[in-house]
Amino acid sequence: xxxxxxxxxxxxxxxxxxxxxxxxxxxxxxxxxxxxxxxxxxxxxxxxxxxxxxxxxxxxxxxxxxxxxxxxxxxxxxxxxxxxxxxxxxxxxxxxxxxxxxxxxxxxxxxxxx
Amino acid sequence: xxxxxxxxxxxxxxxxxxxxxxxxxxxxxxxxxxxxxxxxxxxxxxxxxxxxxxxxxxxxxxxxxxxxxxxxxxxxxxxxxxxxxxxxxxxxxxxxxxxxxxxxxxxxxxxxxxx
Numbered sequence: 001x002x003x004x005x006x007x008x009x010x011x012x013x014x015x016x017x018x019x020x021x022x023x024x025x026x027x028x029x030x031x032x033x034x035x036x037x038x039x040x041x042x043x044x045x046x047x048x049x050x051x052x053x054x055x056x057x058x059x060x061x062x063x064x065x066x067x068x069x070x071x072x073x074x075x076x077x078x079x080x081x082x083x084x085x086x087x088x089x090x091x092x093x094x095x096x097x098x099x100x101x102x103x104x105x106x107x108x109x110x111x112x113x114x
Numbered sequence: 115x116x117x118x119x120x121x122x123x124x125x126x127x128x129x130x131x132x133x134x135x136x137x138x139x140x141x142x143x144x145x146x147x148x149x150x151x152x153x154x155x156x157x158x159x160x161x162x163x164x165x166x167x168x169x170x171x172x173x174x175x176x177x178x179x180x181x182x183x184x185x186x187x188x189x190x191x192x193x194x195x196x197x198x199x200x201x202x203x204x205x206x207x208x209x210x211x212x213x214x215x216x217x218x219x220x221x222x223x224x225x226x227x228x229x
Contacts, residue, residue, distance in 0.1 A: 033216065042118075042205055042219035043159075058216065090159065092217075103217065105159035 002026050004106035006091050012112045013081040021076040021109050023091030031094045032074040033103070036060065036087040043090060049074055081113045116141040118208050120220035127196045128228050134181075135191045135223045137206030145211045148182065148189045153203040153222075162204070165189065193225075201227045 007022045025032065033048035035058075045058030049068040063085060065077040074093075078085060088110050092103040118139045127133035139148070150162040165173045165182050172180050177197075181190045193200055206220040 035217075035219075040123075040221055042221045043217070044219070045216055048216060088157065092159075102161050102164070108157045 004091055004093050004104050006089075006106035006109050008109060009107065010110050012114065013078070014114055015081060015083060017081050019078055019081065021078075021089055021091075021111070023074045023076065023106060024072050025074075025091075025093040025104070026072065027093065027095065027104065028071060029093035029095045029104070030071070031096065031101075031103075032068065033058070033092050034064070034066065034074070034076045035090045035092065036085075037090060037108075038087050046076065046089075078111075081111075083113045085111065086113045087111060116143070116146075116208050116210065116218050118206050118218050118220040120206055120223050122223045123221075124224045124226070126226040126228060127193070127200075129196055129198060131196055132192060132194045133196055133225065135193075135204050135206075135225070137189045137191070137220055139187050139189065139206070139208050141187070141208065141210070143210050147209045147211065148180075149207040149209070149217070150178070150180070150191045151205045151207060151219075152200075153205065154199075154201070159205075163191065196227050198227050198229075201225055 004025045034046040035043040037043045044060050047066040049055045055066050088108050090108050091106040094101045094103045146167045148165045152160045152162050163175045163178050177194045179192045203222045205222045207217045
């Protein structure tokens with residue numbers, strides 16, 4: 001049981017490039033989400049999904065795209081990277097939509113956009 | 115919209131002593147959950163403790179306990195018998211029952227543990 005995995009661990013992009021951050025979980029969790037962590041700002045929700053085929057925007061969705069074709073995977077796409085997207089990105093999953101269930105976090109991806 | 119505020123960017127405690135980290139939040143909801151997450155240098159987010167708003171009894175997990183004051187919208191974390199391994203960033207987080215586990219985080223408190 002690997003839990004929540006994220007690839008890559010580190011990435012450097014040039015402004016304007018696109019890329020996909022991968023997230024997978026093997027716990028059959030219904031709910032998955034993406035957060036970004038910036039210095040002094042805590043974690044902020046980018047997008048989330050309550051099940052395969054269903055996604056919605058979080059607090060800071062601009063510049064990011066998501067889709068959920070399977071229960072296991074929830075990739076985050078940067079369409080045209082900008083320096084403001086330099087951050088650490090975390091994927092999380094939980095087995096329920098209810099607010100009390102524990103979210104399991106991946107190890108994070110550190111992204112630098114130059 | 116709900117907000118979570120952690121007013122202590124950094125705290126320091128001596129090993130074996132007790133430290134309290136502060137958190138306040140703002141919400142118009144009556145049914146919600148509050149969490150403390152620990153983030154060590156490895157970056158991994160680790161759930162420390164969870165409190166249901168409808169429960170008056172404060173949650174406790176071994177050396178970690180909370181002081182939940184619903185009327186004051188305050189949710190502090192007490193760490194007793196501090197250990198070197200407790201050194202980390204600590205984030206307070208809020209989740210409304212009906213919002214699909216979406217977490218709103220505070221800005222974090224960096225805890226140093228000294229000998």
